[in-house]
Amino acid sequence: MRRPEGxxxxxxxxxxxxxxxxxxxxxxxxxxxCAPSSCYYSTPIAASTGNTIxxxxxxxxxxxxxxxxxxxxxxxxxxxxxxxxxxYADPDDMVSAxxxxxxxxxxxxxxxxxxxxxxxSLVLKKASGTLISPxxxxxxxxxxxxxxxxxxxxxxxxxxxxxxxx
Numbered sequence: 001m002r003r004p005e006g007x008x009x010x011x012x013x014x015x016x017x018x019x020x021x022x023x024x025x026x027x028x029x030x031x032x033x034c035a036p037s038s039c040y041y042s043t044p045i046a047a048s049t050g051n052t053i054x055x056x057x058x059x060x061x062x063x064x065x066x067x068x069x070x071x072x073x074x075x076x077x078x079x080x081x082x083x084x085x086x087x088y089a090d091p092d093d094m095v096s097a098x099x100x101x102x103x104x105x106x107x108x109x110x111x112x113x114x115x116x117x118x119x120x121s122l123v124l125k126k127a128s129g130t131l132i133s134p135x136x137x138x139x140x141x142x143x144x145x146x147x148x149x150x151x152x153x154x155x156x157x158x159x160x161x162x163x164x165x166x
Contacts, residue, residue, distance in 0.1 A: 009034045012055030012072035031070035042081040051076040099160045109149040116163040
């Protein structure tokens, strides 16, 4: 999720490969809080093809502690990793939420998950608990990354499918 000023991004991340801080030829799950001048990440945990992953960004109001938490859980192994941001961010101030496949160092379409990446049971809520019905849209930067992968996306109000070679 991103604040209107674009100053902080909160995100659970599933990654394959190296991001120059950690990783290799395997899957890892971590949480990130990124500001314009720096990024912080949690201790990465293992993930494997076929695992069910849970990610959450929660904004805890000041009367309950005044912080932002980012959590990622591998439901297949019960492993979890998380971070807490010291500053509270009001979810009503958030201007965007995104699901993505970031492909750093991918050199071929076969470097991507074979059948695509599927986000299910997506729930966005205001601070009051009121559900938000997002208006999803597709943005692709694939021509500069992997020109031959034929990227695509489809979505409903609570699922997003990111596809390649479709």
